[in-house]
Amino acid sequence: MKLVRVGAAGAEKPALIDADGVLRDLSAHVSDFDGAALSDASLAKIAAIDTASLPKLDAGLRFGVPVTRIGKIVCVGLNYADHAAESGLDVPKEPVLFLKATTSLTGPNDPVTIPRGSVKTDWEVELGVVIGKRASYVEKADALDYVAGYTVINDVSEREYQIERGGTWDKGKGCDTFSPIGPWMVTRDEIIDPQALDLWLDVNGKRFQNGNTRTMVFGVAELVSYISEFMTLEPGDIISTGTPPGVGLGQKPPVYLKAGDTMTLGIAGLGEQTQVTRAWARNL
Incomplete structure (x- = not known):
């Protein structure tokens, strides 16, 4: 569904x-x-x-985040070896985890706000995993049973805040509108193999990211199991599983978003998103 x-x-x-x-x-x-x-x-x-x-609805209605009352967004960094390489970092031996603020959540086609003074706002298409039941110390063999479904996430990132502002990635990850999610959640029964999904992202019509989840360092089942060792995953929590290469930081020279840019991204079977960026203003 x-x-x-x-x-x-x-x-x-x-x-x-x-x-x-x-x-x-x-x-x-x-x-x-x-x-x-x-x-x-x-x-x-x-x-x-x-x-x-069921009653029909107007196809032109706005799409929101496909799940609500999300307790936490757990993100995985450097989970594609070639993305780690373009970032100048080693492939991790264990999953790199960080959290995104729930105030960063926004609909899949809502505007993305570039933070005040930002010059290094970047894009990251990612497979999102929606947890369906409470998970604590879950075995890898059972981990996919705890998944309700899958969705598309743009892990928008401010690289200066993330890398240059005194450590911890959260500063550059949790800004308002930095987590567009959707357009829908596809239930797990329709995704036979979450490790066989093409994913892509364009900026202003130019393809920057073009990958497949089979090249993840740590697959979905391993991530659910691993994360459940360190925190209890509750129904509605979301795991953002990392991005393939092609982010703005990895371009030579780097390319970052400016107001008026259009990001279009998608994952096979999970739909597409489109966001237009806008400059920060106090009344937003």
Whole structure:
């Protein structure tokens, strides 16, 4: 299933995309796609609904983040060997973890705000993993059973803040609008192998990133298991699994975003996003 949340920011309602690509209202069956709605039992109930009986919605509605009340966004750094190389860093022996602020969350096609004074705002297309049930000390062999579904994430990053401002990556990762997610969450039953997905990103029509999740250093199952050793993953939490090469930092010379640029990105089977960047202003 392709599960979505549509409507004005802060007033989204749950919906799905049916087999014919029609947007259908689910609000009579589920209040929202929060942690409780992401359990296997809840998703099975939604899957059993006759989609033809659901009211149609306007295809032009805004798409929000496909899940709500997200407790944490756990990100994995340098998880593609060739991205580590373009960053001038060694391939990690264990997953590199950092967190993004939930205030960075925004819809997949909403504007991305370049922070005040920023000159090194960058892009990163990533596979997002949505957790469906509480995970603590999960074995790798069982890890995918804890996944509700998958989505597209743009891990927007400010490289000066991340690298040059006194250590820790979080400063450059958690700015407002730096986590566009969506357009939908595809339930795990439809993604046979999360390690076989093409992903790509264009800026102003030029292809910069073009990769496949098979080249991850640490795959999805290993990441869910590993992260669950250090923190309990709750339903609705999101893991952002790292980016392939082609980020602005890795260009020679580096290329960074400026107001008015357009990012278009996607992952096979998981849909596409488009964001136009804008300059920071106090009233945003």
